[in-house]
Amino acid sequence: MNRIPGSLLEKIQTKQSLIGIIGLGYVGLPLAIEFCRAGFPVTGFDIDDKKVALLKQGKSYIKHIDSSRIMANGSRFSPTSDFSKLSDMDCIIICVPTPLNKNREPDMTYVFGTTRTIAQYLRKGQLIVLESTTYPGTTDEDMRSILEETGLKAGEDFHLAFSPEREDPNRKDFSTSTIPKIVSGYTEKCLAATRALYDSVVVKTIPVSSTKVAEATKLLENIYRAVNIALVNELKMLFDKMGIDVWEVIEAAKTKPFGFQAFYPGPGLGGHCIPIDPFYLTWKAREYEFSTRFIELAGEINTNMPYYVVERVGQVLNTIGKALHGSQILVLGTAYKKDVDDQRESPSLRIIQLLKKNGANVIYHDPYVPECRGHRHYPDIDMSSVALTEEVLKKAHITLLLTDHSLYDYAFIERHAEHIVDTRNAFERNGIKSKKIYKC
Incomplete structure (x- = not known):
């Protein structure tokens, strides 16, 4: 031995x-x-x-x-x-x-x-x-x-x-x-x-x-991120009702040299880790008759973010006298984060599904994802990326930015899109402000 x-x-x-x-x-x-x-x-x-x-x-x-x-x-x-x-x-x-x-x-x-x-x-x-x-x-x-x-x-x-x-x-x-x-x-x-x-x-x-300590360490890393992202997502929804720009609040808060780490809101969690891993611990906790309320609340907030995005799109359409049903929605980005081709657990998939269920006509562009199909939780999504042209932008009632890829020409998009819903604050980060851009 x-x-x-x-x-x-x-x-x-x-x-x-x-x-x-x-x-x-x-x-x-x-x-x-x-x-x-x-x-x-x-x-x-x-x-x-x-x-x-x-x-x-x-x-x-x-x-x-x-x-x-x-x-x-x-x-x-x-x-x-x-x-x-x-x-x-x-x-x-x-x-x-x-x-x-x-x-x-x-x-x-x-x-x-x-x-x-x-x-x-x-x-x-x-x-x-x-x-x-x-x-x-x-x-x-x-x-x-x-x-x-x-x-x-x-x-x-x-x-x-x-x-x-x-x-x-x-x-x-x-x-x-x-x-x-x-x-x-x-x-x-x-x-x-x-x-x-x-x-x-x-x-x-x-x-x-022990192996249990190592397994728990990985879960802690991802639960930490999930909980903090849920916090800023909840604040985003609250501050929106109060007329406060959550992105400006975060930028101001992170100037503190200690005691604060910046996390950013978005359309929902994506990737294989953060949307999934916390639930492995909540499931295991039941074996010990323990309720992980904090983790479950974070999961509930993050899981509901796609619904908030769709609701926000509907609100913007209302301001221009349009209903969600029958509207043309151009989605920018189906990858779960910028500059990758990874669609695992991407919130874009859930948002596209919800938009379609509400009667919207949805098309998408993603420079890294030419085909969007074959997802086991979204068998009804079968789409191909369209060319991001002036004509495509002008025909869309709403251009919905879900993934802030670096390859996007944000000035070109702003110039030709009719109305933009930005879930990543990407346009302002690229120095573009416009009345046609609605933060989400």
């Missing part, structure tokens, strides 16, 4: 360990690139054969990951959909989605399904690391139970760990390798192996005492 961690540590330290990464999306693919760049042989596993085919050709399907980064590591990187190769891996890292189901409860299908697949090929000496955000207890209780059905024991025959991802797509000041990484393990030996693995590719690792 004592020889197992030593053997694995030696392989990691000499970069001879075979790294397997399951899930080649916004978390798994950049992680695979970093391990390749550090000199490790990496096998990337994904059930999507189209992704695997593109990667084999050296092509990226994620906007902010240039294909040159795939091609540069081609000799070390082997994408595949053949999961039987898991038996060859020394370290297996799980980067699969953890969404919510229709009742806003954790959908652990991907994590547990992946764990069962790993169990089919599990062998002594392997390290299994979960990176997907989840509730405390997932790793050392649920995953361990599945893996130990093989007869192998965690901490004795194989290593088990949790190290939460901290990706922020297209961020310029931090990358996968420069963001400090939380690491944990089921046992001290599991932790030692995990820390050695990530020390090879990230600037700093922060060990914590």
Whole structure:
């Protein structure tokens, strides 16, 4: 037993360990690139054969990951959909989605399904690391139970760990390798192996005492943001009724050099983390007969923001003698944040759905999202991005800015649009003020 961690540590330290990464999306693919760049042989596993085919050709399907980064590591990187190769891996890292189901409860299908697949090929000496955000207890209780059905024991025959991802797509000041990484393990030996693995590719690792602490840390990071965004979203709605510009208030408040951190309102929360992760803790809290009222209130406010946006659009239409039903609405941006092609949990999708249900004719433009379809919660949305021309802007009764992409020519839009509803304060930030612009 004592020889197992030593053997694995030696392989990691000499970069001879075979790294397997399951899930080649916004978390798994950049992680695979970093391990390749550090000199490790990496096998990337994904059930999507189209992704695997593109990667084999050296092509990226994620906007902010240039294909040159795939091609540069081609000799070390082997994408595949053949999961039987898991038996060859020394370290297996799980980067699969953890969404919510229709009742806003954790959908652990991907994590547990992946764990069962790993169990089919599990062998002594392997390290299994979960990176997907989840509730405390997932790793050392649920995953361990599945893996130990093989007869192998965690901490004795194989290593088990949790190290939460901290990706922020297209961020310029931090990358996968420069963001400090939380690491944990089921046992001290599991932790030692995990820390050695990530020390090879990230600037700093922060060990914590248990996998539950690491799981809770990731949740705290995202709940902190969700609650503060809910606060400014609620203030935005209140200040709007009071005739106060919430954006000006925030700019003034953030001049205080201590005790205040600026958060900004928007049309709702997007991305895979903040709209989802808090509900993993609220769900788990029920097991302890504890009500997480603060988190649930924040979730309620943020979830209702798309309804507020649609109501605001209706108010603006009323001022020009138009009803929402039958009006032409041009949506600018379906990605969840600026300058990415990521539509996961984008509030734009819910807003488009609500506008359509209210009888509006909706079209959209997004320079990074040519097609908007195939979303499991929005099967009725099947659209293609239109060209952002003078004619398109003039025909729209309302131009609704939902994603403040840097590529947008805000002066051109303001010049030709009839009426603009701006949910991001983008026009004023670009030095454009006009009576035809309505803040939301």
